[in-house]
Amino acid sequence: MSVRTSSANPISLLWQAFFSKGSSAKQDVLSSTDIASMPRNTQLLLAHLLQRNDPYLTVQDGDDDADYLISEKLLAPIECTASGIFCYRIKPFFWHQLKTSRCHLLDVISKEELDSYRKLKCTRYPWVW
Secondary structure (H helix, E strand, O other), rough: OOOOOOOOOHHHHHHHHHHOOOOOOOOOOOOOHHHOOHHHHHHHHHHHHHHHHHHHHHHHEEOOOOOHHHHHOEEEEOOOOOOOOOEEEEEEEHHHHHOOOOOHHOOOOOHHHHHHHHHHHHHHHOOOO
């Protein structure tokens, strides 16, 4: 699983602002710019999870859909005993931001594109999707 690293992107700044003591920079909603800065496969994954209203995800080794979220430390790993399978939960503060920003995310993704993404993932993850 390859994890991309980046410096000072909007999600990192949100993370830092959220945990800064006494910071008034807390942001409850992700902007369209924040969402647009994410890789497209990450946007599709998040849209799918939002439509399911489920903060839990499972990825196989080699699937890079969650790499951005992992590199930004927005996922909490969950113990998984299956080899080559990784389970995560979206951290509560980020899940709250996603839910309050749902319209921004779903505005940039068409229903057809999301359906196509689901069909593709269903072939790789029949037990989850």
